[in-house]
Amino acid sequence: QSVLTQPPSVSAAPGQKVTISCSGSSSNIGNNYVSWYQQLPGTAPKLLIYDNNKRPSGIPDRFSGSKSGTSATLGITGLQTGDEADYYCGTWDSSLSAVVFGGGTKLTVV
Amino acid sequence: QVQLVQSGAEVKKPGASVKVSCKASGYTFTNYGTSWVRQAPGQGLEWVGWISGYNGNTNYAQKFQGRVTMTTDTSTSTAYMELRSLRSDDTAVYYCARDDSSTSREFWGQGTLVTVSS
Numbered sequence: 001q002s003v004l005t006q007p008p009s010v011s012a013a014p015g016q017k018v019t020i021s022c023s024g025s026s027s028n029i030g031n032n033y034v035s036w037y038q039q040l041p042g043t044a045p046k047l048l049i050y051d052n053n054k055r056p057s058g059i060p061d062r063f064s065g066s067k068s069g070t071s072a073t074l075g076i077t078g079l080q081t082g083d084e085a086d087y088y089c090g091t092w093d094s095s096l097s098a099v100v101f102g103g104g105t106k107l108t109v110v
Numbered sequence: 111q112v113q114l115v116q117s118g119a120e121v122k123k124p125g126a127s128v129k130v131s132c133k134a135s136g137y138t139f140t141n142y143g144t145s146w147v148r149q150a151p152g153q154g155l156e157w158v159g160w161i162s163g164y165n166g167n168t169n170y171a172q173k174f175q176g177r178v179t180m181t182t183d184t185s186t187s188t189a190y191m192e193l194r195s196l197r198s199d200d201t202a203v204y205y206c207a208r209d210d211s212s213t214s215r216e217f218w219g220q221g222t223l224v225t226v227s228s
Contacts, residue, residue, distance in 0.1 A: 002154060035214035037155075044205055044221055045147075045155065050214035088155055092212040098171050099145060099157035099212070 003028060004089055004102035011108040012079050020074045020105045022089030028100055032092045034072040036065055039086045039104075048087075049074060079109050112136040114206055114219035121225045122196050129192040130222045132206030139163045139187035143209035146180065146191045148202040149221075156202075160209060161189060196226045 005023040012018040022034065034052050037045035047056050049065035052072065064075040072089055089102040117131040132144060146158040159170035161180040168180050179192045189206055204222045207215035 033211070033213040044218040045207075045215075046218075047214060047216045050210070050216070056216050090155070090213065096172070097169065099147075099160070101147075101155040101157065104154040 002103040003093060003096070003100040004091070006087075006089060006102035006105045008103070009106045009108065011110055014079055014081060014109055016079050017075065017077045018079060018107065019076075020087050020089075020107070022072045022074070022102050024070050024072075024091065024100075026070060027095035028070075028091050028093040029067065029072055030070040031094060034065065034067055034089055034091045036063075036072075036074045037088045037090065038083075039088065041085075045088065076107075081109050083107060084109050112208065112217045114208065114217055116204075116206060116219040116222045119223040119225070121227065124197055124226055124228055126196050126226075127192060127194040128196060128224050129190055130204050130206075130224070132189045132191075132219050134187045134189070134208070137208070139182075140184055144180075144182070144189040145207045145209050145215060146189075147205045147207060147215075149205070150199070150202040153202075158191065158193075158204070163189070193224075196224075198226050200224065201226045 036049040039045045048063045052067040053065045062077045066073050086104045088104050093100045113135045115133045120128050140163045143162045145160045148156050161168045177194050181190045206219040208217040
C-alpha cells in the first residue's frame with residue numbers, strides 16, 4: 001500500500017488533455033514539494049515536474065503540475081501515443097523521514 | 111553530461127548478499143547525495159535509502175534497516191548498495207538516482223536487475 005494515492009489508470013484520446021491526481025497528507029504533500037516521473041516500459045523513471053510545477057530542461061510545456069493542500073495533479077495536454085507510460089508522483093514524508101511515491105498511474109492514449 | 115552507470119544483472123540464492131554499484135560522471139559527486147529506488151516486477155517505485163556524497167551519511171527506509179548498507183568511493187565517484195539476507199521478494203530492478211533535493215531526482219541509472227531464486 002503506497003503512502004501516496006494515485007488512480008491505477010487513466011485514458012484519453014490523442015490530442016486531448018488528461019489529469020492524474022496524487023493524494024497524500026500533511027506529513028508529505030501538505031508540507032513538501034511534489035515531483036512527477038514518467039516511466040516508459042523497460043526504462044528508468046524520467047523527471048517531468050519538480051517543486052510542484054517546475055519543468056526540467058527539455059520537458060515540453062504540455063506537461064504541467066499543481067498542488068493544493070495535500071493533493072497534487074499532473075496535467076498533460078495535446079496527448080500523443082508516445083505519452084503512453086506509467087506516471088508516478090513522489091515527495092518527502094517528514095513523519096517517516098523517507099522518500100515516498102504513489103502507486104503509479106498507467107496512461108493509455110486511445 | 112550527467113551519467114549514472116550501474117553494474118550488471120545479478121542472480122542470487124535466498125540468504126545471499128548482493129552489492130550493486132553506480133558510477134557517476136558529469137558532475138561533482140561530493141555535491142550530491144544518491145538515492146536507491148527499487149521496482150519489483152509489475153510493481154511501483156520503492157525508495158530503499160540515501161547516502162550523502164559529501165560525508166557518507168545515510169538514511170535507510172525503515173523496511174530495509176539492518177539489511178542494507180550504502181557506501182561511496184569518492185575517488186571513483188561511485189556509490190554502492192549492499193543488500194543482505196536476500197529473499198525472493200527482493201527480486202527487483204534497483205535504480206540509483208542523483209538527489210537534486212529530498213523531493214526530486216532528475217538523473218537515474220539504467221537499473222540493475224537482481225533476481226533471487228533457489
